[in-house]
Amino acid sequence: MKKPIYMDYHATTPVDPRVLEAMLPYFGARFGNAASRNHSFGWDAEQAVEKARKQIADLIGATPKEIVFTSGATESDNLAIKGVAEMYAERGNHIVSVTTEHKAVLDTCKKLRKHGCDITLLAPGKDGLIDLDALSAAITEKTVLVSVMFANNEIGVIQPIREIGRIAGEHGVLFHTDATQAVGKVPIHVDEDNIDLMSISAHKMYGPKGIGALYVRRKNPRVQLTAQMDGGGHERGMRSGTLNVPGIVGLGEACAICQVEMAEEAVRLAALRDRLKDRLLAGLDEIYINGSMEHRLAGNLNISFAYAEGESLLMGISDIAVSSGSACTSATLEPSYVLKALGVGDALAHTSIRFGLGRFNTEEEVDYVAARVIEVVKKLRDLSPLYEMAKEGVDLSQVGWNKE
Amino acid sequence: MYSNKVLDHYEHPRNVGALDRSDPQVGTGMVGAPECGDVMKLQIKVNEETGVIEDAKFKTFGCGSAIASSSLATEWVKGKTIDEALTIRNVDIVNELSLPPVKIHCSVLAEDAIKAAINDYRKKKRGHE
Numbered sequence: 197m198k199k200p201i202y203m204d205y206h207a208t209t210p211v212d213p214r215v216l217e218a219m220l221p222y223f224g225a226r227f228g229n230a231a232s233r234n235h236s237f238g239w240d241a242e243q244a245v246e247k248a249r250k251q252i253a254d255l256i257g258a259t260p261k262e263i264v265f266t267s268g269a270t271e272s273d274n275l276a277i278k279g280v281a282e283m284y285a286e287r288g289n290h291i292v293s294v295t296t297e298h299k300a301v302l303d304t305c306k307k308l309r310k311h312g313c314d315i316t317l318l319a320p321g322k323d324g325l326i327d328l329d330a331l332s333a334a335i336t337e338k339t340v341l342v343s344v345m346f347a348n349n350e351i352g353v354i355q356p357i358r359e360i361g362r363i364a365g366e367h368g369v370l371f372h373t374d375a376t377q378a379v380g381k382v383p384i385h386v387d388e389d390n391i392d393l394m395s396i397s398a399h400k401m402y403g404p405k406g407i408g409a410l411y412v413r414r415k416n417p418r419v420q421l422t423a424q425m426d427g428g429g430h431e432r433g434m435r436s437g438t439l440n441v442p443g444i445v446g447l448g449e450a451c452a453i454c455q456v457e458m459a460e461e462a463v464r465l466a467a468l469r470d471r472l473k474d475r476l477l478a479g480l481d482e483i484y485i486n487g488s489m490e491h492r493l494a495g496n497l498n499i500s501f502a503y504a505e506g507e508s509l510l511m512g513i514s515d516i517a518v519s520s521g522s523a524c525t526s527a528t529l530e531p532s533y534v535l536k537a538l539g540v541g542d543a544l545a546h547t548s549i550r551f552g553l554g555r556f557n558t559e560e561e562v563d564y565v566a567a568r569v570i571e572v573v574k575k576l577r578d579l580s581p582l583y584e585m586a587k588e589g590v591d592l593s594q595v596g597w598n599k600e
Numbered sequence: 601m602y603s604n605k606v607l608d609h610y611e612h613p614r615n616v617g618a619l620d621r622s623d624p625q626v627g628t629g630m631v632g633a634p635e636c637g638d639v640m641k642l643q644i645k646v647n648e649e650t651g652v653i654e655d656a657k658f659k660t661f662g663c664g665s666a667i668a669s670s671s672l673a674t675e676w677v678k679g680k681t682i683d684e685a686l687t688i689r690n691v692d693i694v695n696e697l698s699l700p701p702v703k704i705h706c707s708v709l710a711e712d713a714i715k716a717a718i719n720d721y722r723k724k725k726r727g728h729e
Contacts, residue, residue: 508663592634
């Protein structure tokens with residue numbers, strides 16, 4: 197077993213060797229600009245781009261012309277939300293989203309608010325899922341866009357996308373979903389799922405960093421966007437800039453692999469994830485799973501290890517790469533806003549760890565990780581005055597703490 | 601990211617444990633809050649004749665730097681009189697452990713914990729006299 201062990205697949209994934217192999221020629225002899233219309237270098241590059249466009253479209257039930265290449269999901273989110281807000285400004289200025297969205301969506305909405313948009317952020321329930329009635333109620337005559345992420349990057353919770361899309365459609369409102377964590381992991385069909393715009397990232401699905409796409413519906417309804425990047429008019433005027441051909445080829449290949457392997461991979465990852473969960477639950481008391489287990493990405497596990505602070509836990513398992521919901525190193529010292537939105541108290545949020553399992557994790561690694569985490573949590577609890585007090589029966593919420 | 605000294609205290613924390621709170625020789629300081637991600641409990645046992653801190657124990661909920669700061673604090677106060685212990689400043693801890701700016705609050709907490717423990721001891725003593 198090779199160490200360190202990588203179990204942070206929501207942050208990024210390694211490029212699948214098959215993807216890399218597909219990309220390599222486009223760094224070398226096949227270096228053409230896909231926009232060069234008058235020689236074979238350009239035609240070759242264009243052909244590669246169009247093949248990738250189809251591979252992506254096929255994975256999500258779209259048509260190739262509905263795929264707009266971007267630098268990644270952050271840009272896709274920006275283009276979708278700002279592009280719609282600007283294009284449909286005469287129709288309305290209201291956007292509905294959710295408090296647990298990625299910052300690429302939240303901060304884009306925040307920026308639009310400064311420019312006069314009205315933003316409603318729905319609060320999810322304890323399980324991380326939004327309430328569909330609350331969504332319906334939030335939509336007004338001024339609403340132009342509903343933006344709800346497909347699967348959450350911290351807790352892996354999968355929203356009822358099809359129903360959300362249906363509700364948006366019934367109100368004549370466009371529906372955007374940030375599907376960064378979901379594409380290639382769960383089946384997606386943009387027509388059946390009532391999606392009008394969808395952000396896609398390559399590096400979360402074993403493709404390279406720096407490339408992504410935005411799905412933009414062309415029929416029923418035809419979605420129009422105001423470009424956020426002006427220039428040579430690439431991507432049908434929606435996103436100027438010379439196409440990143442090797443990246444695009446990589447994204448296409450990553451999608452093609454996922455299309456074939458996704459179903460089997462999800463079963464395998466769910467089994468590994470459940471093995472990890474069961475071992476941790478068997479080895480430790482007072483641990484709490486954050487977010488719905490039922491509506492969840494196969495590879496995600498987010499757990500609070502009460503009384504053992506997250507950053508020190510990470511320090512103890514330094515040969516394992518996972519993420520913490522504690523933000524002790526950040527300037528604000530605020531723990532995860534996603535966990536907070538679920539009603540997880542700050543004290544517990546500081547003890548949470550996100551495990552992200554992926555394509556290259558093995559059962560042996562899961563067993564090692566479970567054993568190490570149990571060992572370190574026990575050590576930290578022996579060190580923890582809170583665990584000591586809890587065991588003595590002190591109600592920690594009733595202690596008069598000195599909050600700085 | 602962490603200095604070797606922080607790592608050493610994290611791997612081998614000194615003086616972990618608890619002293620009897622009800623012992624009149626023992627002062628207990630508890631600072632921080634679970635919501636903030638740091639709670640330190642530092643206890644000292646003082647020789648009533650000499651005023652020397654003969655034993656010190658700690659337990660900390662917090663990041664590695666918080667654990668190291670409180671572990672170091674127990675090492676430093678042991679053998680000092682309570683007046684000497686009160687001269688320990690958070691910057692001394694910062695320097696000894698090479699704490700980065702984002703971790704300075706850990707050293708502040710450790711200084712506060714020493715002071716809180718001494719205050720508790722003094723309060724108890726006054727109550728007895």
